[in-house]
Structure formats: structure tokens, C-alpha cells
Amino acid sequence: MSSLKPAWQKRDTGLTVRMIFSFAILTVLYLVFLSVLSYLGIGYIPIILIASAMILAQWYFSDKIVLWSAKAKIVSREEEKDLHEMIERIVARNNLPKPKIAIVNTAMPNAFATGRGQKSSVVAVTRGLIDILDEEELEGVIAHELTHIKNRDALVLTLASLFSTVAWYLMQFGFYGGLYGGGYGYSGRDRNGGGAMLIILLVAMLTWIVSFLIIRAISRYREFAADRGSAQMTGRPVKLANALLKISGNMKRIPNKDLREVEGLNAFFIVPALSGSTIGNLFSTHPPVEKRVQKLMEMEASMS
Amino acid sequence: MNFFNRFRRSPLLKSASDTIFALSSAYITLETKLGLKSTGRSAISLKAVDGMYFLTMKEDIRNFLNASRTDFDLTYRILTDTYGYLWIIIEGKNMEDILAGMTAVGDIIYERGFADNLLATVFQFISGTLDATPGSQYLIYNYKRNNFYPFVPLGQKNRDTEQEMKILSAVDQELRFEKDMSNWYPLWDVPL
Numbered sequence: 389m390s391s392l393k394p395a396w397q398k399r400d401t402g403l404t405v406r407m408i409f410s411f412a413i414l415t416v417l418y419l420v421f422l423s424v425l426s427y428l429g430i431g432y433i434p435i436i437l438i439a440s441a442m443i444l445a446q447w448y449f450s451d452k453i454v455l456w457s458a459k460a461k462i463v464s465r466e467e468e469k470d471l472h473e474m475i476e477r478i479v480a481r482n483n484l485p486k487p488k489i490a491i492v493n494t495a496m497p498n499a500f501a502t503g504r505g506q507k508s509s510v511v512a513v514t515r516g517l518i519d520i521l522d523e524e525e526l527e528g529v530i531a532h533e534l535t536h537i538k539n540r541d542a543l544v545l546t547l548a549s550l551f552s553t554v555a556w557y558l559m560q561f562g563f564y565g566g567l568y569g570g571g572y573g574y575s576g577r578d579r580n581g582g583g584a585m586l587i588i589l590l591v592a593m594l595t596w597i598v599s600f601l602i603i604r605a606i607s608r609y610r611e612f613a614a615d616r617g618s619a620q621m622t623g624r625p626v627k628l629a630n631a632l633l634k635i636s637g638n639m640k641r642i643p644n645k646d647l648r649e650v651e652g653l654n655a656f657f658i659v660p661a662l663s664g665s666t667i668g669n670l671f672s673t674h675p676p677v678e679k680r681v682q683k684l685m686e687m688e689a690s691m692s
Numbered sequence: 693m694n695f696f697n698r699f700r701r702s703p704l705l706k707s708a709s710d711t712i713f714a715l716s717s718a719y720i721t722l723e724t725k726l727g728l729k730s731t732g733r734s735a736i737s738l739k740a741v742d743g744m745y746f747l748t749m750k751e752d753i754r755n756f757l758n759a760s761r762t763d764f765d766l767t768y769r770i771l772t773d774t775y776g777y778l779w780i781i782i783e784g785k786n787m788e789d790i791l792a793g794m795t796a797v798g799d800i801i802y803e804r805g806f807a808d809n810l811l812a813t814v815f816q817f818i819s820g821t822l823d824a825t826p827g828s829q830y831l832i833y834n835y836k837r838n839n840f841y842p843f844v845p846l847g848q849k850n851r852d853t854e855q856e857m858k859i860l861s862a863v864d865q866e867l868r869f870e871k872d873m874s875n876w877y878p879l880w881d882v883p884l
Binding site: 626627629630633641642643644645646647648649650681685686688689 | 725773775777811812832834849851853854856857858860861862873874875876877878879880
């Protein structure tokens with residue numbers, strides 16, 4: 389799942405929280421289930437097999453889980469003729485398979501794409517997005533999501549997170565192993581086992597942290613790639629830039645109040661707050677809107 | 693404005709004319725990239741105050757522009773708007789002449805001690821292509837920030853932000869541009 393959702397998480401808590409919550413519950417369920425299996429005395433190898441089966445199942449049903457957790461409803465051609473025709477135009481021009489189309493009934497402007505492959509993919513947009521964007525801006529956003537599908541970003545990110553998932557499981561096993569190893573380790577052999585467990589634990593933790601950061605870096609890079617893809621598909625990067633500004637609420641930052649009215653307020657002497665902390669950038673999955681808009685405008689300039 | 697602030701301002705005005713003169717090449721870029729043509733009209737605006745000094749300065753600007761009419765091929769108008777701002781509007785055929793006239797007027801205002809009253813210098817453009825928005829488009833130079841930003845009014849109180857973004861991306865390499873869009877204050881009903 390890749391969502392077109394930049395700096396406005398503050399406002400769009402609903403959708404994001406619901407999705408994160410669903411996946412968090414799933415993960416907890418796994419762990420509880422695996423712990424129970426482990427408690428029942430089932431060996432490591434069956435547990436690993438069961439865990440991989442569950443990961444595969446999650447992968448296979450990921451689109452349904454995403455749609456369900458976002459409360460997105462697949463709409464037919466009769467229900468949303470304009471939207472279907474718009475997407476048909478874009479996919480026909482760019483020789484792509486047509487995705488299923490879903491609508492989320494919320495006023496928050498947002499869009500996301502999901503699906504395992506090109507054929508089973510879904511593009512979802514919210515009512516709010518359709519309302520605030522004009523036709524060409526909406527095309528830009530949909531082309532962005534179609535590029536995510538074309539680039540198989542969901543697959544890339546799932547594979548990338550597989551490392552972190554495996555490291556996470558190792559960390560869990562290593563943690564318990566380390567506890568027991570330390571508690572009962574009177575013989576020299578067990579003490580060695582505890583030491584090895586500690587090393588595994590450290591390596592697993594390190595792997596997890598590094599992969600966590602790498603996934604976020606990949607994700608941010610993929611967003612730029614999807615912006616570029618959208619620009620190529622529509623030939624109007626300025627439209628996507630506009631859409632991003634509207635979605636993020638940055639459009640409101642362009643003032644409407646006359647310069648002559650604000651001049652007396654000495655508004656220009658206020659030192660602007662430092663923007664964009666690097667730590668924040670490191671952890672976020674989406675690059676800041678300003679950077680994306682800047683890159684899109686560079687593309688626009690090189691096109692004309 | 694206190695004594696030290698006055699000192700700090702003086703290099704600012706020197707850099708003001710440097711910043712404004714960058715337009716002598718940037719306006720060509722606007723024409724080639726976006727089909728925007730200069731209308732040859734531009735204006736400098738400053739907060740009008742009562743008193744002899746201000747009136748004398750106004751007369752001096754008038755005298756200067758009258759005297760340089762032969763050198764620069766410029767015509768001018770001076771008026772005061774409803775906000776109480778004085779506008780010195782210059783019209784010419786050659787961008788270099790307009791820029792020279794504008795900065796010379798700025799210098800007079802600065803020499804008479806009214807630098808703090810300076811608000812903005814506005815340059816007017818119009819789209820040369822047929823399918824584009826018909827109205828005027830502006831580059832606004834803000835004295836307090838020493839940089840430019842675009843302003844494209846659309847109807848009464850709306851702005852064509854898309855076109856403004858295009859202007860920004862077309863010339864942001866050549867001109868000192870205002871990066872913070874929350875400072876892109878419009879000037880509605882510019883008396884150009």
C-alpha cells in the first residue's frame with residue numbers, strides 16, 4: 389500500500405490510524421498465536437513454517453485488508469462514470485491494465501493504491517479529493533498512484549520489510565532465549581548459549597533498526613519516482629504540484645490579504661521558525677511537500 | 693525606527709537595486725519560457741506621510757522624471773491610493789530604461805530618508821499567447837524582504853496560483869525569489 393499523503397497527517401488521523409491499527413492488531417495476533425504454539429511445546433521449524441504461511445496469507449489478502457481497514461468501497465462503471473472514464477483515458481494512453489476503482493466516503497482528501505500485481509490492483513480516492521481537485525489535478529494524483537502500481541512499490545516495500553519482520557522475530561526469540569539462558573545457565577555449555585543468544589539479539593536489533601530506516605528511505609524515494617511517473621503520464625507536473633499543495637493545506641499559506649494591510653504589522657521581521665528537522669525526515673515515509681513541489685516545478689520548467 | 697536600524701538598512705537599499713536589475717535578463721526568460729511580455733509599465737509604492745519633507749521629495753521625483761524624459765524615453769504618473777500609499781508609475785519601451793528610472797527614483801526616496809516607507813516595486817506583464825489568462829500578471833519586489841514573488845490576480849479576490857508557480861519555476865534561478873509562500877502578499881487593484 390502506498391498512499392499519497394504528505395505532511396497533513398495531523399488532519400487525516402482517521403484513515404491512517406485505522407490502517408495502522410488494523411495491521412498492529414494483526415501483528416499482535418501473530419505474536420500471541422506463535423507464543424501459544426511455542427508454549428505448547430511445538431518446535432522451531434513448524435513455528436517458522438506457520439509464521440511464513442501467515443506472512444504469505446497477509447501478502448495475498450493485503451489489498452482486501454487495506455480496503456477493509458480504509459472503508460473503501462469498490463465502485464462500478466455505472467456508479468462513477470466520470471472517474472472510470474478518466475482512469476480509462478490515462479491507462480489507455482500509457483498502455484497499462486485498468487485497476488479496480490474504490491471510493492472512501494470521507495471529506496479528507498487522500499488517495500492510495502494497493503494490490504499484489506498490476507492485474508489485481510486497486511486505486512482508491514476519497515470523496516474529499518474528488519471535491520477539492522479539478523479534473524487535471526485529479527488526473528495527476530491518479531497517475532501518481534498508477535505509477536506506484538506500475539513500479540510494484542507494494543511488492544518492493546513488502547520484500548524490504550520482510551528483513552525487518554524476520555529480524556523482529558529473531559529479536560523476540562533471542563530475547564526469550566537470552567532470559568532463559570541467563571536464568572538457568574549454570575553449566576558452561578548453557579553460558580555459551582546465552583552469549584550466542586545475546587549476539588543474535590544485538591545483530592537482530594541492529595538489522596531491525598537499519599532496515600526500518602532503509603524502508604523509509606526507499607519509500608521516500610518511491611514517492612519521488614511516482615511523482616516523476618505521473619509527470620510523464622500526464623505531461624502536466626504543475627497540476628500534481630498544485631494538487632499536493634491543495635491536499636497538504638499549503639495552498640492556504642498563499643495569503644489573500646493585501647500587502648498594504650499587513651505592512652504595518654511588521655510581519656516581515658519575524659524570523660521564520662526552523663523548518664524540517666532532519667530526524668523527522670529520517671523517520672517519515674513521505675518526503676516533505678515543498679521538496680516534491682520543487683522537483684515537480686523543475687520538471688515543468690524543463691518541459692516548456 | 694531607531695538609530696541602529698537606519699544603519700542596518702543602508703546596505704539593504706544598495707542590494708535592492710542589484711536585486712531589481714536582475715530583471716533586465718529575467719524578463720527575456722519569462723517571454724521565451726512562458727510567453728509573458730512586459731507591458732512596459734511598472735510602479736514604485738511607498739507609504740505617504742504629511743509634511744514638507746515628503747512633499748519636497750515628491751516634487752524632486754517629478755523634476756527628475758521630467759528632466760530625464762529625453763534620456764530615458766519614459767512617461768510617468770504619480771497618484772495616491774485608498775490605502776494612503778503613493779504610487780510613482782513609470783511607462784517605457786525599454787526594460788533597461790524602466791529599471792534605471794525605477795532605481796533612480798528609489799535612490800531619491802532613500803536619500804530623503806524615506807527608505808522605511810518603501811513598500812514594493814511592481815512590474816506588469818501580459819500573456820502573449822492566445823489561450824492563456826487574459827489579465828495582467830505581476831512580479832512584486834518587496835523592499836523589506838529584498839526579493840521577488842509573482843502575483844496573478846484572477847477576478848476580484850482570487851489568485852491563479854498555478855500560473856504563479858509557473859512564473860516562480862521559470863525565473864527562480866535568475867531572480868532572488870521569496871521561498872516562503874506565506875509572504876506572497878497580493879496587491880489588489882494595482883493602479884497601473
